[in-house]
Amino acid sequence: xxxxxxxxxxxxxxxxxxxxxxxxxxxxxxxxxxxxxxxxxxxxxxxxxxxxxxxxxxxxxxxxxxxxxxxxxxxxxxxxxxxxxxxxxxxxxxxxxxxxxxxxxxxxxxxxxxxxxxxxxxxxxxxxxxxxxxxxxxxxxxxxxxxxxxxxxxxxxxxx
Amino acid sequence: xxxxxxxxxxxxxxxxxxxxxxxxxxxxxxxxxxxxxxxxxxxxxxxxxxxxxxxxxxxxxxxxxxxxxxxxxxxxxxxxxxxxxxxxxxxxxxxxxxxxxxxxxxxxxxxxxxxxxxxxxxxxxxxxxxxxxxxxxxxxxxxxxxxxxxxxxxxxxxxxxxxxxxxxxxxxxxxxxxxxxxxxxxxxxxxxxxxxxxxxxxxxxxxxxxxxxxxxxxxxxxxxxxxxxxxxxxxxxxxxxxxxxxxxxxxxxxxxxxxxxxxxxxxxxxxxxxxxxxxxxxxxxxxxxxxxxxxxxxxxxxxxxxxxxxxxxxxxxxxxxxxxxxxxxxxx
Amino acid sequence: xxxxxxxxxxxxxxxxxxxxxxxxxxxxxxxxxxxxxxxxxxxxxxxxxxxxxxxxxxxxxxxxxxxxxxxxxxxxxxxxxxxxxxxxxxxxxxxxxxxxxxxxxxxxxxxxxxxxxxxxxxxxxxxxxxxxxxxxxxxxxxxxxxxxxxxxxxxxxxxxxxxxxxxxxxxxxxxxxxxxxxxxxxxxxxxxxxxxxxxxxxxxxxxxxxxxxxxxxxxxxxxxxxxxxxxxxxxxxxxxxxxxxxxxxxxxxxxxxxxxxxxxxxxxxxxxxxxxxxxxxxxxxxxxxxxxxxxxxxxxxxxxxxxxxxxxxxxxxxxxxxxxxxxxxxxxxxxxxxxxxxxxxxxxxxxxxxxxxxxxxxxxxxxxxxxxxxxxxxxxxxxxxxxxxxxxxxxxxxxxxxxxxxxxxxxxxxxxxxxxxxxxxxxxxxxxxxxxxxxxxxxxxxxxxxxxxxxxxxxxxxxxxxxxxxxxxxxxxxxxxxxxxxxxxxxxxxxxxxxxxx
Numbered sequence: 001x002x003x004x005x006x007x008x009x010x011x012x013x014x015x016x017x018x019x020x021x022x023x024x025x026x027x028x029x030x031x032x033x034x035x036x037x038x039x040x041x042x043x044x045x046x047x048x049x050x051x052x053x054x055x056x057x058x059x060x061x062x063x064x065x066x067x068x069x070x071x072x073x074x075x076x077x078x079x080x081x082x083x084x085x086x087x088x089x090x091x092x093x094x095x096x097x098x099x100x101x102x103x104x105x106x107x108x109x110x111x112x113x114x115x116x117x118x119x120x121x122x123x124x125x126x127x128x129x130x131x132x133x134x135x136x137x138x139x140x141x142x143x144x145x146x147x148x149x150x151x152x153x154x155x156x157x158x159x160x
Numbered sequence: 161x162x163x164x165x166x167x168x169x170x171x172x173x174x175x176x177x178x179x180x181x182x183x184x185x186x187x188x189x190x191x192x193x194x195x196x197x198x199x200x201x202x203x204x205x206x207x208x209x210x211x212x213x214x215x216x217x218x219x220x221x222x223x224x225x226x227x228x229x230x231x232x233x234x235x236x237x238x239x240x241x242x243x244x245x246x247x248x249x250x251x252x253x254x255x256x257x258x259x260x261x262x263x264x265x266x267x268x269x270x271x272x273x274x275x276x277x278x279x280x281x282x283x284x285x286x287x288x289x290x291x292x293x294x295x296x297x298x299x300x301x302x303x304x305x306x307x308x309x310x311x312x313x314x315x316x317x318x319x320x321x322x323x324x325x326x327x328x329x330x331x332x333x334x335x336x337x338x339x340x341x342x343x344x345x346x347x348x349x350x351x352x353x354x355x356x357x358x359x360x361x362x363x364x365x366x367x368x369x370x371x372x373x374x375x376x377x378x379x380x381x382x383x384x385x386x387x388x389x390x391x392x393x394x395x396x397x398x399x400x401x402x403x404x405x406x407x408x409x410x411x412x413x414x415x416x417x418x419x420x421x422x423x424x425x426x427x428x429x430x431x432x433x434x435x436x437x438x439x440x441x442x443x444x445x446x447x448x449x450x451x452x453x454x455x456x457x458x459x460x461x462x463x464x465x466x467x468x469x470x471x472x473x474x475x476x477x478x479x480x481x482x483x484x485x486x487x488x489x490x491x492x
Numbered sequence: 493x494x495x496x497x498x499x500x501x502x503x504x505x506x507x508x509x510x511x512x513x514x515x516x517x518x519x520x521x522x523x524x525x526x527x528x529x530x531x532x533x534x535x536x537x538x539x540x541x542x543x544x545x546x547x548x549x550x551x552x553x554x555x556x557x558x559x560x561x562x563x564x565x566x567x568x569x570x571x572x573x574x575x576x577x578x579x580x581x582x583x584x585x586x587x588x589x590x591x592x593x594x595x596x597x598x599x600x601x602x603x604x605x606x607x608x609x610x611x612x613x614x615x616x617x618x619x620x621x622x623x624x625x626x627x628x629x630x631x632x633x634x635x636x637x638x639x640x641x642x643x644x645x646x647x648x649x650x651x652x653x654x655x656x657x658x659x660x661x662x663x664x665x666x667x668x669x670x671x672x673x674x675x676x677x678x679x680x681x682x683x684x685x686x687x688x689x690x691x692x693x694x695x696x697x698x699x700x701x702x703x704x705x706x707x708x709x710x711x712x713x714x715x716x717x718x719x720x721x722x723x724x725x726x727x728x729x730x731x732x733x734x735x736x737x738x739x740x741x742x743x744x745x746x747x748x749x750x751x752x753x754x755x756x757x758x759x760x761x762x763x764x765x766x767x768x769x770x771x772x773x774x775x776x777x778x779x780x781x782x783x784x785x786x787x788x789x790x791x792x793x794x795x796x797x798x799x800x801x802x803x804x805x806x807x808x809x810x811x812x813x814x815x816x817x818x819x820x821x822x823x824x825x826x827x828x829x830x831x832x833x834x835x836x837x838x839x840x841x842x843x844x845x846x847x848x849x850x851x852x853x854x855x856x857x858x859x860x861x862x863x864x865x866x867x868x869x870x871x872x873x874x875x876x877x878x879x880x881x882x883x884x885x886x887x888x889x890x891x892x893x894x895x896x897x898x899x900x901x902x903x904x905x906x907x908x909x910x911x912x913x914x915x916x917x918x919x920x921x922x923x924x925x926x927x928x929x930x931x932x933x934x935x936x937x938x939x940x941x942x943x944x945x946x947x948x949x950x951x952x953x954x955x956x957x958x959x960x961x962x963x964x965x966x967x968x969x970x971x972x973x974x975x976x977x978x979x980x981x982x983x984x985x986x987x988x989x990x991x992x993x994x
Contacts, residue, residue: 003680089716208541208827235538382839
């Protein structure tokens, strides 16, 4: 058994399972709500008519509603994805990964906090800046002052 | 340009002061005359709790006292120690990043063709720290009881005997390669993820034998949980005085110890290296370090070995001899 | 009575004023780092090891380090329940139902149940440790590669129960998880796999990065897509305490989980990883309404949490009786022993009775302290949920980044968080649940390693898996579990039960 044996075998199994899922979707689409994990949650969260703060009301015909859990089993799982939160959160984490060594903890935290805060519809630039600034301070206190983690505050690119 | 008002002047002064502070912060690390002023990171390219980590922490304490700053151990695990060593190779050469590595420094060039650093050209040796002897131990159920019986047993039963080791490039793997090379046999090598699991399965009788550092085997040998055959140093060791050497058993070629050494990036100023070497010398003479090492069946190297020169010589020798042994192992 | 003498010695040692303080310090620190994502017990103990050099009494040092370990196990479940952010493999199971409880406004109950279950399990496990350590350790030694392989197979098959949806998709997620687990250097040959020349990937993907991604970040994306689901959990935090009926419901799960966890914890080859997953699978199987699992079943929190805590304690058994570390945290404990001038080995229990029994007694005391420390904190934690989400989720994102990065100072780990966050979100929308994926990821390497190791030792003869008795029994159980899981008739019946539940 070489190093490639197990990954190769797993790849075949995964491909087989993929085909089975596709076939099953055509032959016998999941009918019972019990089959859907998130469906049940959606059902009970839909019953609850909790106050909705800035719920997405715009965004074109399907996407606004498609965002809710009830549509988790939308036949096109990618269809209801809102780009703003998805891209912003992805960008926020990626920004940290790319800059933490170069810019250092403080600036990386600030940038990540800013991008993440902007992921939410309804958070304006000023509010996002305030959140990011507060977050940078809080991270410094918790991770550097209290937990004494050895993280460079100012990175290599800035001569730290 | 309008003439600057008092407020603007204040702003300028403030900005200049800020810039000055930043510059001061940047330059402080690079001045060898004031070394050391800040904590020193010691990169250990293996996981925390392993033998190299333990040795590092033992000497880091008295070295910190001597240098007046804290030596902080950073475990950068992965790829047989090459990830951590690679990180140390590209670190700022200001003496604030130090690497503790073992025998694996000399075997990496033979084991990995795509090594991102050169153990000789990219580092300056600071000094050797300790040479941990290795012991050949067998499971309680393994037939042979003496080293001579062990040798003839594995020569006769090479196709059924199994040997545990702690993973590709580990010290136990290297000792196993050397042993097979010297005895001219090939047994089934069973890799484990670290020396702890390997020892566990040896004690449980799942595998037949292993060659490992005294730091891992002394406790088990003393408790009689494993059979001990020989120690791989030229002399018997204090912690296990009854254990014969491989040379006594007629196999002088099986001689290996896991030497540990400190390194800094190649461009580090010599003054800084000297300070580190001096602190290492003090630490190795510390009674507590000697006692702790003795408990594990090892000892600090002699003072004339804890020098950059002795370290460089050994590194060069070892790279050459292991290149041959590993090359032979892979060819066959 | 030897045992009573030993325990008396242990308690007299552990109840000394300074040892009590260090125990409290350890569990408090452990809880703190457990709550923050990423910085787990391994990193914290590695950081604090130098501080313990200065202690005069080695017992104090070990008591504190052990406290950090089980304190962190405990703290990890807090964020798993509140924020769907598991910091450790065991907490991932707690997140499944614990977070659903939180979403339904029952975060306080979930946290209280986790605390009480852990305490009960910890108490029993301490007794197990005191009474049965040597024979259990000897039994654990009869586990070789073949047995571990069969155990992992059983665990993986039982884990289909982790999914509340399609079995087929759950299987696919397990396989995908195992595949992700093969990233990095192959143990046998050192050949890099799926690393694309990136040396930082040689050690594989970090568990924390994958877990924080598919659970934590994916959860944030879900909440941002549907703000309604969040408001509910804050608006109705009615009762913090479990009712009498709820307490009665968890008695059975806690007892079963404690037994299971205590046994699995002893196995040095990764048994403790399985404990919480195994308990979840068992509880779902014996439950009269398995349909509740995945939607906030209280047994799904009480069982895994108890199993995990029991296993955390009994994983000290191989260390204390054989001198063998079962996992990285135990390896660090070995380091601490050595630095304190004690050679860890099979003799440590007879040579250092005050230390070993003091440590054992301190674990029980530590569990008491943890409950005292955490029950009052529950109200505070739950109130944290009422922080406006526009502020809370950037905090989670940033803390997740810093925590993951601080593990190994490896930016690739943070990148993995981003990738797995989006992947996890897409998978959830496609009806594929992340828990089986994570289990596959944790157990995959164990599966492959032990398969290849067993075949190496047997020289390629696969019959060892059935001829070795323990292995054979485990595989038979796995087969039965598989039949039960896929048998269509049983499936249909399950669906009926499920539908009635809705």
